[in-house]
Amino acid sequence: MTTDDTQNVIDQPEVMKPRMVTIEIAGKKVDVPEGITVVKAMWYAGIDVVRGIGCLGGFCGACATYYRTKDDPKVRTCLACQTAVQDGMCFTMMPPFPARKAIYEIQKLQDPKQDLFNFYPEAPLCRNCNACTEACPQRIDVREGVWKAVFGDFKSVSEMFMDCVMCGMCTPVCIADIAPNLVALYVSRAQGAHFAEKPIGLDTRIKEIQEGRYNDEWHNVLKMNDKELAEHCATVK
Amino acid sequence: MDIHALQQIVHKTRDARRKQTIPKFSPADRDQLIHKYHPDFRASAYRPIRFGPNEGEKTVVELATLLEGDSPIHDDLDLTPHHQTDVLIIGGGGAGCAAALHAHGAGAKTILATKLRLGDSNSVMAQGGMQVSVAPEDSPVTHFLDTLKGGHMENDHALLKVMVEEGPSIAKWLLELGVLFDRQADGNLHVKKGGGSSKPRLVTCSDYTGLEIMRVLKDEVLNQKIQLLEFAAAIELLSDDSGACTGAIFKDLDNQRHVVVAAKSVILATGGIGRLHIQGFPTSNHYGATGDGLCLSYRMGAKLAHIDTFQYHPSGAVYPEQLIGALVTEGIRSEGGQLVNAKGDRFVNELDTRDVVSSSIIRECEEGRGIRTMSGRVGVWLDTPILDAEHGAGTVEKHFPAMVLQFERFGIDISKDPVLIYPTLHYQNGGVKIDTNSETNVKNLFVAGEASGGLHGRNRLMGNSLLDLMVYGKRSGLTAAGRAGSMKQGKLTLKHLERFRAEAKQHGNVSGVISPMILPAYTRKVG
Ligand SMILES: Cc1cc2nc3c(=O)[nH]c(=O)nc-3n(C[C@H](O)[C@H](O)[C@H](O)COP(=O)(O)OP(=O)(O)OC[C@H]3O[C@@H](n4cnc5c(N)ncnc54)[C@H](O)[C@@H]3O)c2cc1C
Ligand code: SF4
Ligand code: SF4
Ligand code: FES
Numbered sequence: 001m002t003t004d005d006t007q008n009v010i011d012q013p014e015v016m017k018p019r020m021v022t023i024e025i026a027g028k029k030v031d032v033p034e035g036i037t038v039v040k041a042m043w044y045a046g047i048d049v050v051r052g053i054g055c056l057g058g059f060c061g062a063c064a065t066y067y068r069t070k071d072d073p074k075v076r077t078c079l080a081c082q083t084a085v086q087d088g089m090c091f092t093m094m095p096p097f098p099a100r101k102a103i104y105e106i107q108k109l110q111d112p113k114q115d116l117f118n119f120y121p122e123a124p125l126c127r128n129c130n131a132c133t134e135a136c137p138q139r140i141d142v143r144e145g146v147w148k149a150v151f152g153d154f155k156s157v158s159e160m161f162m163d164c165v166m167c168g169m170c171t172p173v174c175i176a177d178i179a180p181n182l183v184a185l186y187v188s189r190a191q192g193a194h195f196a197e198k199p200i201g202l203d204t205r206i207k208e209i210q211e212g213r214y215n216d217e218w219h220n221v222l223k224m225n226d227k228e229l230a231e232h233c234a235t236v237k
Numbered sequence: 238m239d240i241h242a243l244q245q246i247v248h249k250t251r252d253a254r255r256k257q258t259i260p261k262f263s264p265a266d267r268d269q270l271i272h273k274y275h276p277d278f279r280a281s282a283y284r285p286i287r288f289g290p291n292e293g294e295k296t297v298v299e300l301a302t303l304l305e306g307d308s309p310i311h312d313d314l315d316l317t318p319h320h321q322t323d324v325l326i327i328g329g330g331g332a333g334c335a336a337a338l339h340a341h342g343a344g345a346k347t348i349l350a351t352k353l354r355l356g357d358s359n360s361v362m363a364q365g366g367m368q369v370s371v372a373p374e375d376s377p378v379t380h381f382l383d384t385l386k387g388g389h390m391e392n393d394h395a396l397l398k399v400m401v402e403e404g405p406s407i408a409k410w411l412l413e414l415g416v417l418f419d420r421q422a423d424g425n426l427h428v429k430k431g432g433g434s435s436k437p438r439l440v441t442c443s444d445y446t447g448l449e450i451m452r453v454l455k456d457e458v459l460n461q462k463i464q465l466l467e468f469a470a471a472i473e474l475l476s477d478d479s480g481a482c483t484g485a486i487f488k489d490l491d492n493q494r495h496v497v498v499a500a501k502s503v504i505l506a507t508g509g510i511g512r513l514h515i516q517g518f519p520t521s522n523h524y525g526a527t528g529d530g531l532c533l534s535y536r537m538g539a540k541l542a543h544i545d546t547f548q549y550h551p552s553g554a555v556y557p558e559q560l561i562g563a564l565v566t567e568g569i570r571s572e573g574g575q576l577v578n579a580k581g582d583r584f585v586n587e588l589d590t591r592d593v594v595s596s597s598i599i600r601e602c603e604e605g606r607g608i609r610t611m612s613g614r615v616g617v618w619l620d621t622p623i624l625d626a627e628h629g630a631g632t633v634e635k636h637f638p639a640m641v642l643q644f645e646r647f648g649i650d651i652s653k654d655p656v657l658i659y660p661t662l663h664y665q666n667g668g669v670k671i672d673t674n675s676e677t678n679v680k681n682l683f684v685a686g687e688a689s690g691g692l693h694g695r696n697r698l699m700g701n702s703l704l705d706l707m708v709y710g711k712r713s714g715l716t717a718a719g720r721a722g723s724m725k726q727g728k729l730t731l732k733h734l735e736r737f738r739a740e741a742k743q744h745g746n747v748s749g750v751i752s753p754m755i756l757p758a759y760t761r762k763v764g
Contacts (some may be wrong), residue, residue, distance in 0.1 A: 008579040009609045010240045010556065010657075035647075046763030050468065050490050054357030055523040056642065057563060059448055062357050082327070084559055084647060103460050106415055158417055162443050163639070166452060185456055189415030192453075196417065197424030202371050205405045209377060217378045221392065233386040235240050236379060236435050 024090035038065055038080035038091055052093040058082040061167030064137075077135050099171045099179035102186065103125045112190035113152045120183050124150045125176040132180050133172035138163050142170045142180045149187045154195055158188040163167035240556070240654075243579075243608055247618045247655045250581035251626060259586045267593055270605050274596040274603070277546050277695075282516045288740045288746065290540040290678075298514045300544060303528060304535045305741065306752030308734055310486060310495075311472045316729040318484065318499035319344035322348040322464070323721035324714070325485060325500035328530070329470045330358030331447070331703065332686025334454035334718075335505035335710025337463050340504075345718035348498060349458065350466035350487055352507075352525045352755065356455045359508050359523050359687065360706065361481070363447025364566060364639075365431065366439030369404040372428050377401040377437040384701060387433040387590065388694020391543070396692040398675050400701075400708045407707045408440060416453050417442055431699040432567065433590050439700045444566070444639060446703065453631075469496060470755045471529065474503065474537050474736065482537060482682035484682035484729055488755070490682065501724055502681040502717040505530040506710065509665040509687040510547075512757045518563030518662040519553055529753035530688035534669045536737045537675040542690035543667025547699055551594040553661020555616035557647045562661045565619060566640060567699065570594075573627050577618040577655070578606040584617075592696055595660040608657060616659040621651040675713035681727070682719070683713040 021034045023041060030045040039056065042049050053061030063080035070088025080093065102119035105117040109115050116123060123146060132142035145160045171179045208214070224232060247604050283295045286304055290492040296304075326333050328367060329351030341347040349355070370380040378400040385392050408426065412418065419442045428437040442449035458465070468490040475484040475497075482503045487496040507530030511522025520526070531541060534714040552567070554560035570576075570587040576594070578584055578601045585597035598617055601607055607615040624632045633652035634641055644651045668690030675683045686706045693701060741748070 007238070008243060008607065009238060009611065010243060011238060011611060035557070035559065039760075040559070045761045046761050050353070053524045054353055055359075055362050057362050057521070057523070058639075059362045059445075060354075060357050060523070062354055082643065082646060101456075101459060103462070105460070106457070107413060136662050162417070162445055162449065164452075165448065166455075168637065185452060188417060188622050189453060192415035192417045193413060195413070197420065199371070199420070199425045200413070200423075201373065201425040202405055202409055202412075204373050206409060207407065209402055214376060214378055217376070217399070221378060221381070222398075226390065229385070230390055233382045233390070236382045236386070 019154070021085065022084050023085035023088070026092040032085060034086065035084045038067070038078065038083050038085055039063060041085045049097070052080065056081045059165055061165035064094040064167040064169050065091050066094060075136050079165070079167065095170065097168050097172050099168065099182060101179070101182050106193050108188050109190065109194065112194050113154065116149065116183070116186065119186060120178070121175055122178050123183050126150070126178060127176055129175055131173040131175065135169045135173045137167060137169065138165060140164060144180060145184055145222050146180050147184050154187050154191040157184055158191040161188055244618070244655055246581040247577050247620050248581070250577065251620065251623055252592070254575055254577070254583055255623065255627065257583060259588045261589050262270060262593060264291060270596045270600065271592055274599040275592055276516050276518070276549055279516065279548040283545065287744045289535055289737070290538055291544070294545070297515045300510065300528060302354050302748050302750055303532050303752040303754060305629045305748035306532060306750040307738070307741065307746070307748070308473050308536060309751050310731065310733070310734065312488070312731055313730070314495065316475065316497055317727065318497045320348060320496070320498045321726065322346045322498065322500050324499050324502055324504065324717045326504045326506060327351070327485060328506035328508060328686070328688070329355040330506060330508050330686065331360030331451060331454065331706035332710040333453070334458055334708050336504045336506055336685055336714035337458055338454065338461065339711045339714030341461050341463050343715055343718035345721045348464045348466060348500070350469045350471065352468070352470045352490070355458065355465060355468055356451050357523060357525065358451070359526060360447050360703070361451045362448045362521070362523065363529070363703055364444040366429060366700050368431065368434065368438045368698070368700035369397060369408045369440050369704060370401060370436070370438055371405055371408065371426050371440070372437055375438055377404065379436055380404070380438060383434045384698055385694070387698040388696055390694065392694035393691035395673050396671070399550070399712070400692060400705055403708045404704050407704065407711070411450060411453070411707070414453050414457055416450055416659070419443065420614045432588065433698045444472065444568070450703070466496065471507070471533060472753060472755070474533050475499070475729045475731065476733040477730060478732065479680070480733060481680035481727055483727035495734070497729070499726055499729055501721045501726055502594035502683060504675070504683040504685060504713045504717055505534060505669070505688055506686045507688045511662045513754070515547060515662055518549065519705065520662040521550060521553060521562055521564045522662070525756060527754040527757060529755065530684060531669065532752040534677060534679065534682060534684060537682060537733050538677045539679045539682060540670045541667065542670040543695060545689065546666040546695045547662060548591060548664035549595045549660035550663035551591055551598055551660055552619055552658040554656065554659040555659045556610055556647065558612055559647055560643065561614070563643065564661065565656060565658055566637065567619060568637065569619060569624070572624055572636065575620040575623055577620050579608050580606055590666050590696070598658070598660055602659065614659065616657040618655040619658045620655045622653055622655060625652050664697055666695055666697055667691070671709070672710070674716040675709045676716065683717055685709040685713040740756055
């Protein structure tokens with residue numbers, strides 16, 4: 001676009017007159033432009049971030065962060081790469097939490113629903129406090145998930161936790177020392193490996209390939225010269 | 238002007254546009270458009286590589302500079318190993334985890350080292366799905382031909398044949414590990430149609446395919462107790478007298494110390510290059526996508542393929558500033574989202590291939606029909622509210638919850654307001670040249686996943702990357718493990734570095750940078 005064109009230009013107040021806000025990063029006050037993400041605010045403040053960053057896209061859960069807004073006593077949780085800073089906000093990143101992950105051979109389980117109680121004996125002790133749900137930045141009903149896991153409704157759990165980014169923020173808040181995300185991960189894997197239907201079509205295709213059903217076609221395609229191959233590709237609709 | 242005032246043109250022209258059909262370009266027009274506007278054809282952004290295995294070949298300036306860069310390692314470094322293993326895997330994304338599980342499963346002692354945490358990668362962000370020819374009307378041969386067409390006929394046939402043939406058994410492996418692919422009512426895998434494919438072939442886990450696969454693979458790596466080195470960035474490889482790869486040197490990002498790992502073979506699975514911001518483009522990639530694997534293998538003498546071509550995803554967010562580069566899923570266009578310029582006109586068939594759509598967006602912006610933001614960015618509108626208008630209120634909210642949430646956090650309701658988009662740097666089409674065992678021309682150096690090159694030709698089809706990772710992750714892991722039993726650990730030397738430095742000196746040490754980059758320099762220098 002031509003530079004003298006002023007018609008199709010968005011005035012961004014934050015760029016024209018960047019409003020600086022004061023935030024507190026792990027206890028230290030700094031001034032940063034309003035509205036940038038928590039991660040970018042750290043960069044802006046000159047802080048190198050190595051731990052606490054991964055995908056920068058809201059998927060990996062590396063950037064689990066506790067924060068509080070101005071004059072509000074409530075401590076909330078967020079993904080730092082997906083949250084904008086505002087004046088008076090204070091935050092600190094959550095270090096990896098020492099939760100215990102059970103070790104299992106998923107394919108060798110005999111009775112996955114019963115095994116849950118061996119791997120995570122604390123799971124049935126959920127006291128319904130709902131702290132995990134309140135902590136989840138992905139809006140998952142975590143408490144409900146833990147209950148469903150314990151009652152053997154593995155299918156629902158696997159659906160509910162599809163958007164779990166494994167940030168682990170549900171874990172430190174649990175008064176029964178449950179790591180709900182790890183329970184859900186076990187349950188989801190067990191659901192997939194043991195209770196989901198076997199796709200017949202997939203087995204058929206694997207067998208066809210093994211038995212050489214496509215060999216003639218391959219032979220045909222692979223002996224073509226570039227021109228023939230290009231023409232052949234064009235016929236695939 | 239206020240963004241809402243500028244958006245009015247989209248609302249005003251919507252009804253007229255709804256009745257319009259835009260034909261796809263003819264092959265000739267398509268070629269012309271791409272040659273004129275696709276970033277791959279911007280000659281000024283390219284230069285020949287001055288020395289090394291790809292001497293004289295052109296690539297983007299940012300990459301050429303890093304490839305010619307110097308190693309951070311002094312040649313007198315003490316190479317006494319801190320760890321000794323059969324198979325060393327560098328990179329903890331999809332390809333790295335698959336390689337580790339297979340190498341370990343085959344009985345080899347395996348170490349997985351990665352720059353950030355296990356799993357922090359591009360793989361975890363994949364939403365669209367993985368291509369596997371499972372539908373009855375589909376076949377591996379059709380998958381092969383579609384991919385070849387998408388790759389401008391330049392794909393390595395042998396690599397591609399292996400990938401499409403092993404696709405179904407890879408899907409089965411993932412299912413057995415507990416990955417929850419979407420199903421049809423009869424229990425068969427549900428498949429969707431992706432851009433450039435003639436048959437529905439994308440297997441998905443809602444729009445969290447990469448996340449679901451990675452959750453499972455990470456958990457499995459932990460269950461198998463595979464030794465992990467996290468926050469360990471590979472900064473140099475090791476070689477013996479014959480030039481074969483014998484291990485790697487890492488920088489521990491927590492304490493900046495060097496860690497030497499002796500290995501019988503090394504699998505590089507370091508992913509792509511988006512964070513180099515080639516030609517100033519924003520990127521959809523993760524924080525560590527700085528092309529490290531290319532620099533490391535190049536210094537060892539490994540040949541690179543197709544490193545002059547990159548994929549620019551048509552729809553990266555341009556506004557608000559916080560979301561720059563973030564992907565606005567292709568799904569929006571598949572469901573009828575229209576691209577609209579500043580005059581309120583459509584200018585391309587939204588479902589054309591990624592390179593065509595990206596080129597046409599760039600054309601609109603360069604010819605003055607874009608919308609500019611005060612921070613110096615430019616884009617065109619993606620009419621998202623049209624989905625509600627077309628398919629009923631609530632469609633956007635229901636089909637794209639992740640995107641709605643992402644924009645809502647910044648006060649934008651995409652079901653009411655169109656979003657501003659521009660192509661974003663998304664994928665490295667080429668990489669280190671490999672054979673069907675995933676091995677490079679350097680003995681015992683394997684490369685798998687996005688860091689490797691040849692398979693996708695000059696343009697990757699949506700969904701083929703996830704399959705590539707799993708197939709070549711597996712092959713590299715199995716081959717490396719198979720070799721371990723019968724071989725001795727090679728000597729740990731920096732001979733390749735001596736040779737590389739001598740060559741660089743001959744060419745005047747022009748680069749002046751240290752590579753690999755490891756992490757992009759976003760931290761503001763304060764004071
Ligand atoms: C937003 C997005 C959406 C996508 N959607 C799809 C899709 O739907 N379908 C599809 O098929 N493809 C998709 N792709 C492409 C695909 O996800 C990637 O190409 C693929 O995941 C790359 O996998 P990888 O294992 O090769 O690399 P990555 O998954 O990126 O992993 C690389 C790993 O190497 C580590 N690493 C890098 N350098 C070093 C070093 N020096 N030392 C140690 N470790 C290092 C990184 O930290 C990381 O852990 C998408 C990509 C993006 C960015
Ligand atoms: S369930 Fe727990 S780990 Fe998963 S996203 Fe929510 S808080 Fe994070
Ligand atoms: S925090 Fe723990 S105890 Fe409370 S509801 Fe969640 S799982 Fe139950
Ligand atoms: S960095 Fe991955 S979710 Fe924030």
